[in-house]
Amino acid sequence: MFQNDAFRALGRQECLRLLAEVPVGRVVYTRHALPAVLPINFSLDTDASVLLRTSPDSDLVRAIDGVVVAFEADEFDAATRSGWSVVVTGRATVVTDPAEHERLLHTGPTSWMPLRDAVFVRIESEMATGRELSDRRGITRP
Amino acid sequence: MFQNDAFRALGRQECLRLLAEVPVGRVVYTRHALPAVLPINFSLDTDASVLLRTSPDSDLVRAIDGVVVAFEADEFDAATRSGWSVVVTGRATVVTDPAEHERLLHTGPTSWMPLRDAVFVRIESEMATGRELSDRRGITRP
Numbered sequence: 242m243f244q245n246d247a248f249r250a251l252g253r254q255e256c257l258r259l260l261a262e263v264p265v266g267r268v269v270y271t272r273h274a275l276p277a278v279l280p281i282n283f284s285l286d287t288d289a290s291v292l293l294r295t296s297p298d299s300d301l302v303r304a305i306d307g308v309v310v311a312f313e314a315d316e317f318d319a320a321t322r323s324g325w326s327v328v329v330t331g332r333a334t335v336v337t338d339p340a341e342h343e344r345l346l347h348t349g350p351t352s353w354m355p356l357r358d359a360v361f362v363r364i365e366s367e368m369a370t371g372r373e374l375s376d377r378r379g380i381t382r383p
Numbered sequence: 384m385f386q387n388d389a390f391r392a393l394g395r396q397e398c399l400r401l402l403a404e405v406p407v408g409r410v411v412y413t414r415h416a417l418p419a420v421l422p423i424n425f426s427l428d429t430d431a432s433v434l435l436r437t438s439p440d441s442d443l444v445r446a447i448d449g450v451v452v453a454f455e456a457d458e459f460d461a462a463t464r465s466g467w468s469v470v471v472t473g474r475a476t477v478v479t480d481p482a483e484h485e486r487l488l489h490t491g492p493t494s495w496m497p498l499r500d501a502v503f504v505r506i507e508s509e510m511a512t513g514r515e516l517s518d519r520r521g522i523t524r525p
Contacts, residue, residue, distance in 0.1 A: 247496045264461040269411050269418040276411040276453040278420065280468045282461075311418040319406040319424075322495040326422045353464040353516060354389045374495060 251371035256327040257289050259314070259371065266291070266314035268333075268364075270305050277304070283312070284350040291329055291364040292345065294352045302360060305333040312364050317374070325373045331365035393513035398469040399431050401456070401513065408433070408456035410475075410506075412447050419446070425454070426492040433471055433506040434487065436494045444502060447475040454506050459516070467515045473507035 251259070260266070267280045279301060284292050291312045295301055310333045317324030336342050345361045352359060393401070402408070409422045421443060426434050433454045437443055452475045459466030478484050487503045494501065 265457075265459045265466075267409065267420065267455060267457075269420045271413070271418060275451060275472060276413060276418070278409065278411045278453050278455040278470055280455070280457045280459065280466075282459075282464075309417060311420050313409060313420040313422070315407075315409075315422045317407045317422065317424075322424075324407075324422075328420055330417060 247374060249373045249375065251325065251327065251373055253369045256329070256369040256371040257285065257366070259316075259325055260291075260327050260329070260369075261285050263314045263316060266312050268293070268301065268305065269311040269313060270308065270333075272300070272304050282350055282353050286349075286363065289366045289369075290331070291366065292349050293362040293364070294345075294350045294356070294359050295362060296356050297335075297358050297360040302335060302362065305362065306335045308333060310364060323374055325371060327369065327371035329364060329366040329369045331367035333362055333364045336361040336363055389516060391515045391517065393467065393469065393515055395511045398471070398511040398513040399427065399508070401458075401467055402433075402469050402471070402511075403427050405456045405458060408454050410435070410443065410447065411453040411455060412450065412475075414442070414446050424492055424495050428491075428505065431508045431511075432473070433508065434491050435504040435506070436487075436492045436498070436501050437504060438498050439477075439500050439502040444477060444504065447504065448477045450475060452506060465516055467513060469511065469513035471506060471508045471511050473509035475504055475506045478503040478505055 264282050266283050267278050269278050286292050312329045315326035349361050406424050408425050409420050411420050423435055428434050454471045457468035491503050
């Protein structure tokens with residue numbers, strides 16, 4: 242699925258627009274020296290960083306705070322073999338500033354799970370790449 | 384989204400059954416020392432390994448042949464905040480045995496893209512883990 246005419250590379254703005262359309266993406270990171278991936282709901286902040294809400298004592302926080310991770314989202318339609326995928330790569334950091342945490346309690350993502358305590362994790366969208374796979378070669382959706 | 388009553392851990396057989404229901408998953412690996420992820424259609428072989436079909440000169444083949452990768456699939460419903468995710472972790476290898484390659488040309492996955500040449504990549508399902516997120520706490524689907 243690479244370097245093929247059936248794929249169209251997406252620009253940063255298109256990537257961020259598509260990312261804003263879906264509720265769930267996947268954090269890609271390393272855990273115990275092995276590739277790891279976790280689906281999680283998210284939202285985009287005004288600066289286009291990806292925001293997650295999770296438990297402060299979660300494995301995820303321990304694994305990704307301060308390190309570069311990838312965050313992926315996609316949508317595919319098997320019937321037409323078409324769709325798109327977007328990957329944001331950047332540093333993940335737990336939001337520690339109290340004012341910022343307070344702001345995100347109101348504007349950030351909610352959790353799909355009941356959480357006793359919540360922390361927000363910000364993934365900076367330092368790099369945003371994406372591809373669109375069209376159902377007819379060379380024809381992309383409007 | 385961890386260590387929470389709203390999640391139910393899935394056994395290996397449940398993981399493989401769910402994996403067989405979806406056409407697209409995501410290969411999770413490392414590229415240039417950064418976490419990388421690529422969605423790709425796949426099928427399951429009779430030994431429960433994940434089979435991909437791609438171009439022999441693809442970046443993916445160069446990056447994952449001979450190394451341990453993760454392969455993730457999921458389905459979520461934002462309306463009910465429910466769904467499942469499965470991760471298979473194991474060694475990826477390009478199928479080089481001619482008889483095996485020939486068998487997979489007939490029984491393996493097709494590519495969603497036109498490929499000049501095709502190779503099959505097998506990801507052994509050495510480890511298969513999964514979680515189900517139910518829409519009502521403690522109630523899982525039948």
